[in-house]
Amino acid sequence: MLLSALIGTLEQGLVYGIMALGVYITYRILHFADLTVDGSFPLGAAVAARFIADGGSPLMGTVLAMAAGMLAGLTTGFLNTKLKISGLLSGILTMTALYSVNLRIMGRANIPLLRKPTLVSWFGERGMAPWVLFLITLVLIKLLLDLFLKTEVGFAIRATGDNEQMIRSCGVNTDGMKLVGLGLANCLVALSGALVAQYQGFADVGMGVGTVVAGLASVIAGQALVRFPGLGWATTGVIIGSLIYRGAIFAALRLGLAPTDLKLITAVLVVVALSGPVWSSSVAKFGGGKRRATNIPAA
Amino acid sequence: MLRISQLRKVFANGTGVEMTALDNISLEVRTGDFITVIGSNGAGKSTLLNVIAGVYDVDEGEIWIDGVNVTNQPEYRRAHLIGRVFQDPMIGTAASMTIEENLAMAMKRCSPLRLAPGVTPQDRSRFRELLAVLGLGLEDRLQEPVGLLSGGQRQALTLLMATISNPKLLLLDEHTAALDPKTGEMIGELTNKIVKNRELTVLMVTHDLRQALEFGNRTIMMDQGQIILDLRDPERAAMTVDDLLDQFEAVRGKRLLDDRVLLV
Numbered sequence A: 001m002l003l004s005a006l007i008g009t010l011e012q013g014l015v016y017g018i019m020a021l022g023v024y025i026t027y028r029i030l031h032f033a034d035l036t037v038d039g040s041f042p043l044g045a046a047v048a049a050r051f052i053a054d055g056g057s058p059l060m061g062t063v064l065a066m067a068a069g070m071l072a073g074l075t076t077g078f079l080n081t082k083l084k085i086s087g088l089l090s091g092i093l094t095m096t097a098l099y100s101v102n103l104r105i106m107g108r109a110n111i112p113l114l115r116k117p118t119l120v121s122w123f124g125e126r127g128m129a130p131w132v133l134f135l136i137t138l139v140l141i142k143l144l145l146d147l148f149l150k151t152e153v154g155f156a157i158r159a160t161g162d163n164e165q166m167i168r169s170c171g172v173n174t175d176g177m178k179l180v181g182l183g184l185a186n187c188l189v190a191l192s193g194a195l196v197a198q199y200q201g202f203a204d205v206g207m208g209v210g211t212v213v214a215g216l217a218s219v220i221a222g223q224a225l226v227r228f229p230g231l232g233w234a235t236t237g238v239i240i241g242s243l244i245y246r247g248a249i250f251a252a253l254r255l256g257l258a259p260t261d262l263k264l265i266t267a268v269l270v271v272v273a274l275s276g277p278v279w280s281s282s283v284a285k286f287g288g289g290k291r292r293a294t295n296i297p298a299a
Numbered sequence B: 001m002l003r004i005s006q007l008r009k010v011f012a013n014g015t016g017v018e019m020t021a022l023d024n025i026s027l028e029v030r031t032g033d034f035i036t037v038i039g040s041n042g043a044g045k046s047t048l049l050n051v052i053a054g055v056y057d058v059d060e061g062e063i064w065i066d067g068v069n070v071t072n073q074p075e076y077r078r079a080h081l082i083g084r085v086f087q088d089p090m091i092g093t094a095a096s097m098t099i100e101e102n103l104a105m106a107m108k109r110c111s112p113l114r115l116a117p118g119v120t121p122q123d124r125s126r127f128r129e130l131l132a133v134l135g136l137g138l139e140d141r142l143q144e145p146v147g148l149l150s151g152g153q154r155q156a157l158t159l160l161m162a163t164i165s166n167p168k169l170l171l172l173d174e175h176t177a178a179l180d181p182k183t184g185e186m187i188g189e190l191t192n193k194i195v196k197n198r199e200l201t202v203l204m205v206t207h208d209l210r211q212a213l214e215f216g217n218r219t220i221m222m223d224q225g226q227i228i229l230d231l232r233d234p235e236r237a238a239m240t241v242d243d244l245l246d247q248f249e250a251v252r253g254k255r256l257l258d259d260r261v262l263l264v
Helices: A002-029 A037-053 A058-081 A087-106 A119-125 A130-148 A152-162 A164-168 A174-200 A211-225 A231-254 A259-274 A276-286 B045-053 B075-081 B099-110 B121-134 B151-163 B181-198 B209-214 B241-252
Strands: A110-112 A202-204 B002-011 B019-029 B034-039 B060-065 B082-085 B169-173 B202-205 B218-223 B226-232
Touching: A002 A037, A002 A130, A002 A152, A002 A174, A002 A211, A002 A231, A037 A058, A037 A087, A037 A110, A037 A174, A037 A202, A037 A211, A058 A087, A058 A119, A058 A174, A119 A130, A119 A174, A130 A174, A130 A231, A152 A164, A152 A174, A152 B099, A164 A174, A164 B075, A174 A202, A211 A231, A211 A259, A231 A259, A259 A276, B002 B045, B019 B045, B019 B060, B019 B226, B034 B045, B034 B209, B045 B060, B045 B075, B045 B082, B045 B169, B045 B202, B075 B082, B075 B099, B082 B151, B099 B121, B099 B151, B121 B151, B151 B181, B209 B241, B218 B241, B226 B241
Parallel strands: B034 B202, B034 B218, B082 B169, B169 B202
Antiparallel strands: A110 A202, B002 B019, B002 B060, B218 B226
16 A cells, blocks of 8 residues: 555656656756746646547657647747747746647546556556656656757757857857747656646646646755756756655655645745745854855856 | 948937937958957947947948948857957856856857767867966866856956857957956956967957057047047057047047046
8 A cells, every 4th residue: 555655656756757857947957937837737638638538549649749848838938039028927828828728629627538548558558567657758858858958959058048148149049049948848848747647547627737836846856955066967856856746745645734735835845945045044144154145056 | 351331329219318329430440450449438339349249239330240241130140250258257158067068169159059969079179278278277177167267267268269269350348357457467468369379350348548559459449439549550559558548638628537447
């Protein structure tokens, strides 16, 4: 009983880890607080579920979900770079629009996938638990992302998030780089949503609420725990952060908290983590110490 | 090399508080010219550099670099022609990225981005050679993030990055002003060395009148958006800082007074 619950937690940590890597790309690399995620996650679930429910192949449905997620990210990027709407608002607008789009795609608020062939059931028929599928996908994506960030295009995206003026004077179209980054990030988020739908056996129009905050919690927890330099460690940290976040949720539920309280707890956790430097500096001041919160450049 | 004709740039146009930053400026720069640009605050020196680089659009006039009309090209499209170093050492480099990654981005400014590895072993050995010239020991720190370097080291790196792809034009905007005097001098010497080696064409804005006369082969003085003096060697070589101030007064009928202008 406990073991199966722990395996379930592990599976969630892995499958939501794909989403967290997407949030890492926008939040940590592009320095863009992208709220599209709350819409592109259920978008991925909706596209995959509808396609599978209509008798399509689960693999094709998942690929279509990724393409849809990428389009959602590009939309936010278009609003931000071409129409000059602030990054935060661009994401909110896309997210809000996606709620209607997702309902259109699904045709109703919930699509069950019971007894339909899914990627999860395909693995199950071959004697493999869902975590095998999620682990393979996640590790593959992590390694590809590490490689990508070390290419010329990857450099340009990282520099766009770090110092736009510098990389523009190196001849890079920073608007284009933001589009690539947002498209890629939301492609991963939608993939995560598509896999979660196939894993839990349904897609629901409300399943995206709080996704971005959960992603942030994973990214921040990972960054706090894995402090080795280098990008490979940073993405590893995001995955570990996602596992720890799902572990914390599991523990909270075991302690008797209601599942409906989880979003509040997540939000509080993120607030505490983000305000860490403020707390430690005021504690230091109170104690008469000279330690200050310093701005350490992002790894 | 660089031809600017009848350039006008007005900020806050049509608001009633217009500020004419560039007022009908024309300038012909020959290949190999090293021009120092001086003038009081608000004279339009930095605006001139920003307009050449494409940071700002112009209201009137044309800019030609190496036979190409770049007037309406966005900044990133003409970046392969231009190397820049800014006053703030933080602006020229990406702090979270390593020394070699920064250099690689600067080196590939002429070619389209690919999905190929950003730094190759050949790049690395080239970077080591180039960094060794700086004499700051950076050649042994290729994989360290630039954020760990001091302001002077970052400025030296920026200078290297600005010149690594042999740009048609090097724009220096008070690039030694934010550094302590000793480091500033080091960066100044480095600038001369690199410019001579590569025979670059340079526009250098400075507040230091002595530096303006010491560096380069030509000095232009700006005031209220206009070029009011254009001095070339050998006439210029014989001038002192006092001569410069007298010339300014003769042209404008007032003293060049500004707390930021260094007279000695």
